Amino acid sequence: SSGFSDGMCGLEVEERLNCMPVSSSKILVRGGIVVNADYQQNADVYIEDGIIKLVAPNIKVSDDVKIIDATGKFVMPGGIDPHTHLEMPFMGTESADNFFTGQAAALAGGTTMHIDFALPIDGDLAAGYDSYVKKAEISCMDYGFHMAITTWNENVAKDMETLVKEKGINSFKFFLAYKGSLMVTDEEFLQGLKKCKELGALAQVHAENGDAVAEGQTRIFELGITGPEGHPLSRPSVLEGEATGRAIKLAHFVNTPLYVVHVMSIDALDEIARARAQGIRVVGEPVTSGLALNDSVLWDSDFQTAAKYVMSPPIRPAGHNKALQAALANGILQLVGTDHCTFTSEQKAVGKHDFRKIPNGVNGIEERMHIIWDLMVNSGKISVKDYVRITSTACAQIFNIYPQKGAILAGSDADIIILNPSRSTTISSKTHHSTIDTNIYEGWSMKGNIEVTISQGKVVWANGQLFVERGAGRYIPLSPFGPLFDGLDKLDAARIHSYNPRHRTVV
Numbered sequence: 001s002s003g004f005s006d007g008m009c010g011l012e013v014e015e016r017l018n019c020m021p022v023s024s025s026k027i028l029v030r031g032g033i034v035v036n037a038d039y040q041q042n043a044d045v046y047i048e049d050g051i052i053k054l055v056a057p058n059i060k061v062s063d064d065v066k067i068i069d070a071t072g073k074f075v076m077p078g079g080i081d082p083h084t085h086l087e088m089p090f091m092g093t094e095s096a097d098n099f100f101t102g103q104a105a106a107l108a109g110g111t112t113m114h115i116d117f118a119l120p121i122d123g124d125l126a127a128g129y130d131s132y133v134k135k136a137e138i139s140c141m142d143y144g145f146h147m148a149i150t151t152w153n154e155n156v157a158k159d160m161e162t163l164v165k166e167k168g169i170n171s172f173k174f175f176l177a178y179k180g181s182l183m184v185t186d187e188e189f190l191q192g193l194k195k196c197k198e199l200g201a202l203a204q205v206h207a208e209n210g211d212a213v214a215e216g217q218t219r220i221f222e223l224g225i226t227g228p229e230g231h232p233l234s235r236p237s238v239l240e241g242e243a244t245g246r247a248i249k250l251a252h253f254v255n256t257p258l259y260v261v262h263v264m265s266i267d268a269l270d271e272i273a274r275a276r277a278q279g280i281r282v283v284g285e286p287v288t289s290g291l292a293l294n295d296s297v298l299w300d301s302d303f304q305t306a307a308k309y310v311m312s313p314p315i316r317p318a319g320h321n322k323a324l325q326a327a328l329a330n331g332i333l334q335l336v337g338t339d340h341c342t343f344t345s346e347q348k349a350v351g352k353h354d355f356r357k358i359p360n361g362v363n364g365i366e367e368r369m370h371i372i373w374d375l376m377v378n379s380g381k382i383s384v385k386d387y388v389r390i391t392s393t394a395c396a397q398i399f400n401i402y403p404q405k406g407a408i409l410a411g412s413d414a415d416i417i418i419l420n421p422s423r424s425t426t427i428s429s430k431t432h433h434s435t436i437d438t439n440i441y442e443g444w445s446m447k448g449n450i451e452v453t454i455s456q457g458k459v460v461w462a463n464g465q466l467f468v469e470r471g472a473g474r475y476i477p478l479s480p481f482g483p484l485f486d487g488l489d490k491l492d493a494a495r496i497h498s499y500n501p502r503h504r505t506v507v
């Protein structure tokens with residue numbers, strides 16, 4: 001698959017993706033409203049060789065520069081999706097989108113970078129990492145990796161160190177759910193947290209109480225509830241709240257920052273809000289599905305329809321999504337992911353007579369930018385600057401790649417989208433770029449359309465057409481000791497200082 005580096009694309013496989021002759025390396029995006037997380041201005045953006053060279057009004061350029069008119073449109077940093085699962089071995093199958101189809105979908109929806117969760121193989125981190133390096137050879141956009149920790153031993157500790165110091169990994173995910181497969185115990189989690197702190201790596205947590213979930217699944221199934229609605233019934237939000245609170249407290253005990261992935265409920269939100277109010281360093285990531293949907297869809301009498309919404313933690317009853325939107329608007333939650341983890345109807349059908357066997361996961365990598373625009377900006381909940389922050393900049397900062405990514409500044413990578421606020425977008429599995437046959441947002445229509453995506457300084461999406469190249473995607477190494485670790489050494493020192501009896505009253 002490295003044979004595509006000469007400018008050819010994967011046309012023979014994906015019919016909706018088109019080849020384009022070698023594109024200009026010099027682009028001027030003219031006349032748009034350039035929006036960063038902290039500032040917006042009417043300006044032109046000049047790009048050369050994949051890098052933003054200049055952001056200023058009325059830039060004059062020579063004839064060999066491709067001009068893109070952005071009058072009346074928003075010019076923003078490309079989206080960064082902090083949470084995806086491409087070609088992931090999971091629940092006896094493998095998620096359907098690979099690093100090419102998933103990323104092509106991302107680019108068509110205005111996302112220009114993602115961070116995927118590499119899974120160990122039988123607890124072996126090095127083997128898991130290597131397998132993901134291979135899978136990602138077909139990439140057509142920039143990507144990074146988180147690594148999951150699914151057990152604990154000396155080798156895991158050693159491999160974490162190698163991954164951080166030599167392989168560009170700066171975050172590790174711990175699953176408190178999926179008993180019998182990915183789940184870790186509190187003891188394993190604690191060891192992992194300690195190691196994360198030592199390495200300057202961000203600990204991430206899937207927060208559901210896996211023991212109680214297993215109990216709940218048996219209880220619901222034995223009541224004779226076998227359909228997709230059994231999924232949310234078996235793992236209610238109280239179990240997400242419990243695990244979120246526990247994870248935050250354990251991370252605080254170790255004094256290392258924590259990132260809670262896919263925050264789906266008010267229960268989890270309350271734990272995060274309380275901790276943040278106490279100054280505890282916890283980041284909360286809601287996902288598109290949790291923000292946009294409620295659990296009524298899981299009661300659809302058609303199995304195929306209901307099953308496409310099965311993910312964990314489950315999509316919650318109405319009200320939770322509104323609370324998550326509010327928390328995102330007021331800063332209790334910081335950024336939006338997708339948890340893009342797709343399965344075809346055929347794959348989902350494995351659980352036709354037992355909800356416990358339905359592969360967990362939903363689509364979102366292509367839809368996130370449009371849906372969040374509609375939910376949050378069109379509704380008036382946040383500004384366009386805040387939209388940039390929650391879809392791109394915050395992610396770049398948290399994972400320590402700002403301002404290479406997440407900003408339209410001279411010197412930043414030329415990953416840029418042009419959004420037309422007056423044109424509409426309609427979502428359908430008939431037109432989406434994911435490989436699956438369903439879409440959880442089927443038929444949704446909204447104001448706002450990402451007309452152009454520029455990735456690595458090249459136009460990869462325009463006029464409803466993709467121009468992508470297999471193998472053009474670059475691995476973006478992520479460095480440890482990001483902003484969440486700033487000053488942590490001083491907090492440690494203050495904590496130890498406070499153990500001294502002479503200072504106990506002061507702290």
Ligand code: URP
Nearest residue numbers: 206311312339341360361
């Ligand atoms: O249902 C989900 N979320 N599938 C992907 C794995 C995970 O827990 O993130």
Ligand code: ZN
Nearest residue numbers: 206261262312
């Ligand atoms: Zn998870």
Ligand code: ZN
Nearest residue numbers: 083084085339
């Ligand atoms: Zn996930």
Ligand code: ZN
Nearest residue numbers: 497502503506
């Ligand atoms: Zn003192």
